[in-house]
Amino acid sequence: MVSHRLYWTLSILSCFGQYFGQEDLQFPDPANGAIGGSVVLAPDNPPSISILTTQWFFTTTYIISVTSGVAQVNSAYEGRVSVNSSTFALELRNLTLNDSGIYRLTLTPTAGGPLTGETKLQVFEKISNVRLTGPEESLIEGNSSANISSEGTGSITSVEWMKDNSPLSPSNRIIFSPDHRSVSISPVQRSDSGEYLCSYRNPVSSETAKLRLNISYGPEDVSIEGLNVVDLGVLVSLSCSANSEPSASFSWRFNGTDTGVTTDTFTIEKTDLTHTGDYECTASNSVTKRSASQKHALLVQDYLG
Template sequence: MKDVRDFHCFSDNENYENTFTFTGSTQGQDLVPPGPIYRAVGEKVLFITITSPQLSHIVTWNFMNKNIVTFNPPATEMVDPEYIGRVSLNKTSGALELSNLIMADSGVYTVTFTSTDSTSPQQGHISLQVFELVSDVALIGPEYILIEHNSAQFTCVGNGTVITTEWMKDNQILAPSTRFIFSADNRTLLINPIRRSDSGEYQCTLSNPVSSNTCNYRMTINYGPNVWIMGTKVVEKDSDVLLLCSSASRPAATVTWTVNGMSAGHSPLYVAESSNLSHSGEYICTAWNNVTGLTASAVHFLTVKGKLSPGAAAGIAAGVIVGVEVLIVILYSLITHFK
């Protein structure tokens, strides 16, 4: 039996919506809008100003106690050597564009409008956070055949700046429990023990405010068999015997009938036409799962009686008819399920 495990991954970096909340520094909001601002490595950012400087104002943008650019009207502009080719100052509005962002550009930027008439300078502060795009996410799961009551471990790996890790199963968020155990960094999930109901599609999403990447893994749990026999316990001589051996098993179990110690076939539905007294006795259905290696049996005792009174015969006949109908419905369901 082939063990079914399937996984696929996808990225949503291009159309990622910012739904994160970070604590950022934003002061002097008369000069700059609220922040923080989130960008990806390699992108550019435009620090806009709400209040434009007066013609006589000196405009300075500072980062980490270093003046990135200073404009002293009417024409003098000084750019720090490290930022040449990366910054552009709008001399009218005071807005600053910083391109080719790197992780080290994260921090608080300060803009200052200084008047030449010695009045107090105006300042605004805004925070920038630069992230590497999340990429190459993989959900590493068990590579062995999974059997109920064992354990399964998943690890979510990827590149880039990972801020959050989210786990889902069949589009429902997974939460910690006595069986679902997450590592401290939330990157590893241990399910112990696994149950048949744990079969399904698992999803891990790594994300930050500017990107996300998701990988899926389909897990199939093998289990069983659990066996039971359905059918009447008393039949009239010359009537047909119909018994159904039903088993809950993945993969489907191999069925063997034993009637009064003798092998009697491998079909889930046991049929004996025109029964006689020799058909009375012990009917055993044994189911074997070739993946789990487990075997289970159920026992059914049948009594074949001689001709009964019309009333008793009618009652048994009615019971047999109902039983046959039930067996047909169940057999159809089983055949449909295991196609």
């Protein structure tokens, strides 16, 4: 009596399993492939029992059937498919976008009912020809805006931006387009200088393009290094520096008169009393069209006096 009830219980559970679509063969996560490439679809749990017939289907389209080692292939798949007799895996070659979809495996044992399972394949076009275009004009801190646009071909599933190898994040100045394929920076700051990278990705390929932005600023923080009091007959050097991008050019005035010196260093080979006075260094930036100056007082003393 117990055996009879157990038989009916197992039969009912089996019916419910079929009704709710339970499958005997389990597959890993959906597979990905590239156009022109190949992919292997293999169940995680191939049965160890004797299998008479192995059949693969694409949705409802028959692909290949192997019975007792003899394969029959749909003419549409001729030369593109094969089945591993041990793992029942399907190898599909020369992939096209039309190969994306649901694949179903049916195994017919020599005894008992069929075993089934299904998996999904997504075919992608490899990404190529990724490039970045940016502003051609000079960018000046606080005045300019920069727009960087990306282009590329292939099945693009994600776009990632980085600056100097760190993720580029949106802010009140940095705004991405809805498709994330372009970014606008306004107004630019000196911290925006650096190398920008844009990567197009999909599960089977990726490609990155680079673009460098240089933000011009300054000059500012002009300073002069040198002695303030010197003796007669000595060599004196005054060195001028400024914070500027691109590097500043320099000019020197002495007591309001242009000296003709256009280097960062003003040199007096041998001092005399006429060298006492105010030395003014002016730093200029050819891109920002800005300039800034600093003065330095020098006293040449006559130690004999």
